[in-house]
Amino acid sequence: MGYPETPIHVDRLNRIFTLSESMAAMAPITLSVNGKTVDVDVDPRTPLLWVLRDHLQLVGTKYGCGIAQCGACTIHLNGAAVRSCILPVSSVGNQRITTIEGLSPNGTHPVQQAWLEEDVAQCGYCQSGQIMSAAALLNQHPAPSDEEIDAGMNGNICRCGTYLRIHAAIKVAANTEA
Amino acid sequence: MALIQTTYNRRSFLKVSAVAGGGMVLGFNWLAAMDLEALDDVPESLVELNGYVKIGADGTVTILSPNPEFGQNVKTSMPMIVAEELDVDWRQVVVEQARFNNEVFDRQFTGGSQGIRRAWRGLRMAGAAARHMLREAAAHAWRVPVDEVTTADGVLYHNASERSAGYGAMASAAATMPVPEQVQLKDLEDFQIIGTSQKNVDGHKIVTGQPLFTMDQHWDGTLVAMTAHPPAFGMRPKAVDDAAARSMPGITDVFTFKTFEDGYERNYFDTNAFPELVAVVGNTTWEVMNAKRALQIEWEPIEALESTTDHDARMAEMAAKPGRVVRRDGDPEAAFARAAKIVEGTYTAPFLAHNAMEPMTCFAHVTADQAEVAGPIQAPEFIERTLSARLGLPPEKIDIALTRMGGGFGRRAYGHHMVEAAVISRQVNAPVKLMYTREDDMTFGAFRPAYHATYRAALDADNNLIAFHVKAGGIPESPLHANRFPAGAVDNYLAEEWSLESNITIGAFRAPRSNFMAGVEQSFLDELAEAMGKDPMAFRLELLERARTRPVGEDNDYDAARYAGVLKLVREKSRWDEEATPGVSRGVAAYFCHNTYAAHVLDIVVEDGTPVVSRVCCALDCGIVVNPDAASNMAEGAIVDGIGNALYGSMTFEEGVPAHDNFDTYRTIRHSEAPKAIDVHFVENGIDPTGLGEPPFPPIFGALANALYRATGTRMRAQPFAPHLERQM
Incomplete structure (x- = not known):
């Protein structure tokens, strides 16, 4: 039972972000979030996660580890799953950001519907990230194999242990989309 | 049908009142109905239970779920039990999370796998008593014997006279009916809700990322707080150089504080190895996170610094004796x-570390004469006592909202994080959201x-x-x-x-x-x-x-x-x-x-x-x-x-x-x-x-x-x- 491959391998946070005691100056940054253009005035090194949560009040994207190991902060950049907790906001540019709030109008995305059908959640905290990873996986593999689901979802930890239902829901969503 | 006595003692009462715009509210507190046998791994004082039903004039049935939810699904299953005996259509029920209130509810505790077991009888009684009072109201209105009034899916019927009325129409009158001293419960074979699979009542909110967790709460003027605790068990801060941290953008305060005051006698859930912490307070999470890491703290050992190799050797010695x-x-x-x-x-x-997915977090707004806190907590009754002692405020001035917990596994029975948030809020004279980083959460203990x-x-x-x-x-x-x-x-x-x-x-x-x-x-x-x-x-x-x-x-x-x-x-x-x-x-x-x-x-x-x-x-x-x-x-x-x-x-x-x-x-x-x-x-x-x-x-x-x-x-x-x-x- 070897350590599974996770989609993103990173070093520890304090080695990623070289912190100086004088933070970089605040800078106006324009982002495309859930189809809208928004302007924020932040330190350009701020991870996108905290810009979403603290500045834009999009709190569906969760903090879990801060080092891209748990997947709770997963969002889409141009439709691909990205860990927002280690992504400096300055590196986003004009890429399209999609958060759980913008995945669909009112929870109608096939993955969200499948999550409800399988009644996946227990505490629910990790599920935004799980859903965003699953939706990106299905963008890439519309009919994923078990192995593709395993590989695509191994970066998202669920401490309640709902993995089997997540797996089943992804298959339901794949069939819905097909 | 089982006929059960709604036995009372001095703390047991039903509270019934009309609500604005019509309808009734039924609160209950039936301590005496609970058996008091010893719990498994839970202090014996946690033996009580309660529940709450509201019926609006429009027929809306709201059931408050008393116990803190951390993924065990009591927010769905507890109201299902009330709804069963109330005899309503589950699809018409709105579930609300109750706040902590031990005047109305008992045993608002998540732990020991006792939620459903301890609540079972009381929740059934709540539903059955409310149904009985609705039938009494209909009997009065229709001038028929109450025994002839039946119910189904939230509607009252008198078959002989072909009359019917929704619960909403009778709710205000029901609130004036005497509280039954005994109620009939359904037979198991008559259950229509219990034993059926019902979806998580918060499922839609979860899959659409709505703000359910403490971490997600936002109030105007709220500051973000983090704490630094010693890197080792057995240490405390000796000297803090906070000059760099204070000068960083967005930082409003840095100070050292004690979670518990000297001489305080801790209760069962006041576990905390680190009595003295350094707080960093500021405008946004990222700013505070960085300032915390810019702190220069000298730590000093005050107790033994233990190692696993030594633990293992000592355990082997004990096992040999x-x-x-x-x-x-x-x-x-x-x-x-x-x-x-x-x-x-x-x-x-x-x-083992619990590693709940949501790290420890708490919102607190403490003023001179009251405290409002919202946090993921399995044992709110205990933390209310602790907060009361720490803040010098009577329990009735402390309001605790039981926000959905992002996991718990036992870890959130220990409410030191809520005390920390409250002490920091009072110190900075503002509402604060205390956030643990994953590293803080994993190394704090318990x-x-x-x-x-x-x-x-x-x-x-x-x-x-x-x-x-x-x-x-x-x-x-x-x-x-x-x-x-x-x-x-x-x-x-x-x-x-x-x-x-x-x-x-x-x-x-x-x-x-x-x-x-x-x-x-x-x-x-x-x-x-x-x-x-x-x-x-x-x-x-x-x-x-x-x-x-x-x-x-x-x-x-x-x-x-x-x-x-x-x-x-x-x-x-x-x-x-x-x-x-x-x-x-x-x-x-x-x-x-x-x-x-x-x-x-x-x-x-x-x-x-x-x-x-x-x-x-x-x-x-x-x-x-x-x-x-x-x-x-x-x-x-x-x-x-x-x-x-x-x-x-x-x-x-x-x-x-x-x-x-x-x-x-x-x-x-x-x-x-x-x-x-x-x-x-x-x-x-x-x-x-x-x-x-x-x-x-x-x-x-x-x-x-x-x-x-x-x-x-x-x-x-x-x-x-x-x-x-x-x-x-």
Whole structure:
């Protein structure tokens, strides 16, 4: 039972972000979030996660580890799953950001519907990230194999242990989309 | 129909009042209806329960769910029980999370798998009493005998006169009816909601990312706070240079504070190894996170700095000495002296971190004369007392909102984070949201203790089991339950325990003590069955048959027939007795804790040299199952969690410093490592329900160890198992 491959391998946070005691100056940054253009005035090194949560009040994207190991902060950049907790906001540019709030109008995305059908959640905290990873996986593999689901979802930890239902829901969503 | 007395004592009352715009509110407090038998691993003061119903003039039925929700699904299943007896259409029910209020509700506590068990009767009474008062109101209005008024799906009927009215139309009048002194409950076969699978009432909010958790709450003017705690158990801050942190953008305050004042007498849940912390307060999370890391703190040791290597050596020393005898049947020493063969096994497990996905967090707004807090907390009653003492405010001036918890597993019974948030809020004179980083969360303490157990069994020349001996201990507590199986099934039985003190704090962790004892006991029984040449399933059933028909001793804390019942069910459902499938290695384990019986058969196949859990078959006896699909989900989660902790869970220490502080080195089970299939089966017996959050968890450790032995030839006696497997493969 070897350590599974996770989609993103990173070093520890304090080695990623070289912190100086004088933070970089605040800078106006324009982002495309859930189809809208928004302007924020932040330190350009701020991870996108905290810009979403603290500045834009999009709190569906969760903090879990801060080092891209748990997947709770997963969002889409141009439709691909990205860990927002280690992504400096300055590196986003004009890429399209999609958060759980913008995945669909009112929870109608096939993955969200499948999550409800399988009644996946227990505490629910990790599920935004799980859903965003699953939706990106299905963008890439519309009919994923078990192995593709395993590989695509191994970066998202669920401490309640709902993995089997997540797996089943992804298959339901794949069939819905097909 | 069962007629039950709504017995009262001085604290027991029904509160009925009309609400603005019509309708009624029924509150209840039926302490006397609750049995007071001792709880499993929960302080005895937590014995009470309550609930709450609101019916609007428009017929809307709102049911408040009293207990804190952390994924065990009580926010759905508790209101289902009220709705059943109220006789309403579940689809018309709106569920609200109650705030903490021990004037109206009792036992707003999440822990010990007691939520449904303790609430069962009171929630039914709430629904039934409200229904009765609605029928009385209709009888008055229609001038017919109340016995002729029937209900269905939230509508009152008088069939003879062909009259009907929705609950909403009668709700205001119902509020003026006398509270019934006795109410009739439905027969089990008349249940229409209980026993049906209903979806999580918060499912839509979860999948659309709405702000459900404390971490998500936002109030205008709220500051973000973080704390720095010592890097090692046994240390405190000596000198703080906060000049750099203070000068960083967005930072409003940096100060050192004490969570508890000197001389404060802590309650059961005031666990905290670090009385003095450094707070950093500012405008945004990222700014505060950076400023915290710019703090220059000199720490000083004030107690011993403990290491795991030393712990292990001291535990081995203790295990070699006589322990404190907690149970003795027959003459075990004599039986061991005349044994033809002695089977022995020593088992160990490390400290574990809970690692709930939402790190510890709390919102607090404390002013001179009141405190408003919202936080993930399993034991709000205790934290209210602590906050009252710390803030010098009477309990009625402290308002606690029970926000949905992003996991808990026992960790959130300990509310130091709420005290910290409150103290910081008062100091900075503003509402604050306290946030732990993952590193703060994983290294703060309240861990599952480290444990050690040695089992011995004596066999006579005919391979009969003649004596059984367990000696168990841990840091800082013994995991032993003196009167658990196989006590009661062996003539000569000896149980001893010991413990070692430590300054590393521990806390309840999903099925405290059982989470170790079940796995090791069930592993040893497997070793014993092998030594006796018996099928492990048949051997367990043989012991349970002995305990059922001719029990040894009188204090055995399990029902041997129900215990055997789950084993028989799992034997049938897993097709245990059929010819083995080539390549599949099976392990069985069963356990009783928290009033519920659980048995698992776990199958392993080896793929490319790696053991893979291909299937787990689970049988449970928790009496009536309120919400079957959600109950299965709970069991599936417990199985995955147990396999993960058995394989990977470990927290070690060097000179007081926790060796792991995030998920890059603290390994947790991931998607691809979960069993490929889990099927959950329930014994159907109509017995009043017991809990499920914990019971399926402990025995899976044993089922996994036993299957791994058959797959690999190696007994897994030391947790975590994965390092042993990796060396071997």
